[in-house]
Amino acid sequence: MSELGPPSIAARLQALTPARVGLGRAGVSQQLRDVLEFQRAHAMARDAVHAALDARLLGASLSAVEGAREVVLLHSAAPDRRTYLQRPDLGRTLDERSCEALAAQGVAEFDIAIVIADGLSALAVERHAAPLLHELLPQLEGWSIAPVCVVEQGRVAVGDEIGEVLHARIAVVLIGERPGLSAPDSLGAYITWMPRRGRTDAERVCVSNIRPEGLGYVDAAARLHSILMEARRNQLTGVAVRGHQPTLTEGARP
Numbered sequence: 001m002s003e004l005g006p007p008s009i010a011a012r013l014q015a016l017t018p019a020r021v022g023l024g025r026a027g028v029s030q031q032l033r034d035v036l037e038f039q040r041a042h043a044m045a046r047d048a049v050h051a052a053l054d055a056r057l058l059g060a061s062l063s064a065v066e067g068a069r070e071v072v073l074l075h076s077a078a079p080d081r082r083t084y085l086q087r088p089d090l091g092r093t094l095d096e097r098s099c100e101a102l103a104a105q106g107v108a109e110f111d112i113a114i115v116i117a118d119g120l121s122a123l124a125v126e127r128h129a130a131p132l133l134h135e136l137l138p139q140l141e142g143w144s145i146a147p148v149c150v151v152e153q154g155r156v157a158v159g160d161e162i163g164e165v166l167h168a169r170i171a172v173v174l175i176g177e178r179p180g181l182s183a184p185d186s187l188g189a190y191i192t193w194m195p196r197r198g199r200t201d202a203e204r205v206c207v208s209n210i211r212p213e214g215l216g217y218v219d220a221a222a223r224l225h226s227i228l229m230e231a232r233r234n235q236l237t238g239v240a241v242r243g244h245q246p247t248l249t250e251g252a253r254p
Contacts, residue, residue, distance in 0.1 A: 115173045134217070
């Protein structure tokens with residue numbers, strides 16, 4: 001115990017989470033430093049939502065990752081960021097030029113298609129997509145991997161169209177998640193078995209908060225690899241997997 005005494009309950013809570021807990025008061029109001037910190041975090045979240053993805057720079061960093069077969073730059077049907085935010089449906093499909101570029105990849109079949117979309121935080125994919133693939137791709141030895149697709153103004157469901165066109169058995173969409181007041185750069189991963197247009201979120205598996213301050217790259221890659229192996233074994237992803245879990249034998253522990 002230090003000479004100043006044990007830490008307060010608020011200090012102990014603050015050491016466990018970046019959430020705003022145990023904030024002090026100045027009379028009936030919050031302290032100025034906490035108000036300013038909230039405004040700073042809010043501004044960072046807004047900036048992350050509106051930031052533009054540097055697709056070419058990201059593509060170059062992905063090309064340097066061992067195991068990345070090829071990188072294809074695509075664009076959704078949302079022509080700009082403003083339209084993307086107002087019309088979620090346009091972010092779920094490719095524009096005409098991208099459809100042609102994807103069709104030019106041929107008719108080969110793949111075990112997995114990896115799609116990287118800016119989503120609601122381009123910052124997240126710029127920071128974390130390449131390091132995550134650096135950990136994941138070596139674990140996919142023996143899998144046939146389609147060209148990595150980078151989609152500007154893309155949403156999760158755009159991976160269904162891409163996976164269908166590329167004849168992939170599984171689609172993995174790495175996407176910037178909606179920024180929070182403690183995490184403007186959180187990356188999410190969505191896994192879908194037999195992607196095709198019309199798939200719903202209930203047919204996917206999600207791993208979220210991938211970043212050094214959350215779920216680190218090594219742990220995230222291990223979790224994704226486990227999910228991919230399970231999806232290939234069950235030929236299924238999403239909530240329906242619950243009905244395919246093996247039952248425990250009598251006396252077995254969960």
